[in-house]
Amino acid sequence: MLSIRGLHKSYGGARPRQLLRDVSLEVRRGEYVAIVGESGVGKSTLLNLIAGLDLPDGGSVALDGTELTSLDDDARTLVRRGRIGFVFQAFHLLPHLTVSQNVALPLALDGTDPAAMAERVGAMLAAVGLAAATDVYPRELSGGELQRVAIARALVHRPLLVLADEPTGNLDADTAVQILDLLREQVKANGGAGILVTHSAAAAATADRVLALTSGGLRART
Ligand SMILES: Nc1ncnc2c1ncn2[C@@H]1O[C@H](COP(=O)(O)OP(=O)(O)OP(=O)(O)O)[C@@H](O)[C@H]1O
Numbered sequence: 423m424l425s426i427r428g429l430h431k432s433y434g435g436a437r438p439r440q441l442l443r444d445v446s447l448e449v450r451r452g453e454y455v456a457i458v459g460e461s462g463v464g465k466s467t468l469l470n471l472i473a474g475l476d477l478p479d480g481g482s483v484a485l486d487g488t489e490l491t492s493l494d495d496d497a498r499t500l501v502r503r504g505r506i507g508f509v510f511q512a513f514h515l516l517p518h519l520t521v522s523q524n525v526a527l528p529l530a531l532d533g534t535d536p537a538a539m540a541e542r543v544g545a546m547l548a549a550v551g552l553a554a555a556t557d558v559y560p561r562e563l564s565g566g567e568l569q570r571v572a573i574a575r576a577l578v579h580r581p582l583l584v585l586a587d588e589p590t591g592n593l594d595a596d597t598a599v600q601i602l603d604l605l606r607e608q609v610k611a612n613g614g615a616g617i618l619v620t621h622s623a624a625a626a627a628t629a630d631r632v633l634a635l636t637s638g639g640l641r642a643r644t
């Protein structure tokens with residue numbers, strides 16, 4: 423379903439370096455994969471490339487037969503909106519929208535009718551334990567609450583591909599378990615696939631298989 427071939431990515435700037443070197447990955451439908459690796463090795467960069475938020479220097483990313491790397495910005499945005507749910511490491515919630523408006527965003531962009539939208543947003547917020555916080559603004563929330571809003575927003579439109587970047591970094595152990603269950607459940611229920619980037623061994627253990635990203639590439643963790 424997701425086919426990544428020979429990705430290369432370097433950054434210039436003050437610390438020029440080759441980050442991703444010949445990274446390949448096949449993820450089948452229904453599969454939930456964890457990626458681990460040292461801080462700075464390029465995990466978030468890899469997720470950004472998979473989501474089409476950035477382009478590689480070489481190689482390709484294809485989602486369900488659509489080669490994202492050969493599309494222009496607008497076409498990649500459409501694919502991302504419709505088929506990808508991204509839990510960003512830094513949340514990226516919109517400060518001037520309430521919790522429920524933030525979560526509703528992917529559905530609103532999709533033209534979902536208001537009643538269906540309200541129902542789905544309510545169900546997602548209940549699933550992440552934030553049913554009581556619908557009308558508050560992000561600045562009134564804790565780090566763990568922001569993280570849960572970001573997760574609800576990433577899953578609300580039942581995306582084909584879920585990309586979660588360290589989604590439990592700000593959560594207590596019990597909440598983390600709940601959120602990891604929810605992520606896994608949604609990936610399996612949508613019949614798509616999921617990639618979980620994490621530093622937590624417990625979180626990685628919830629995936630079907632674990633890969634390690636190093637400067638040498640992406641390999642099954644041994
Ligand atoms: N837009 C950019 N321009 C220049 N360098 C960048 C850019 N984005 C990322 N980098 C650099 O690439 C390296 C990898 O960053 P990345 O965020 O992918 O790491 P990571 O594996 O997700 O780390 P962490 O576990 O800390 O989240 C870092 O050294 C970072 O400074």
Ligand SMILES: [Mg+2]
Pocket residue numbers: 465466467511587
């Ligand atoms: Mg990162």
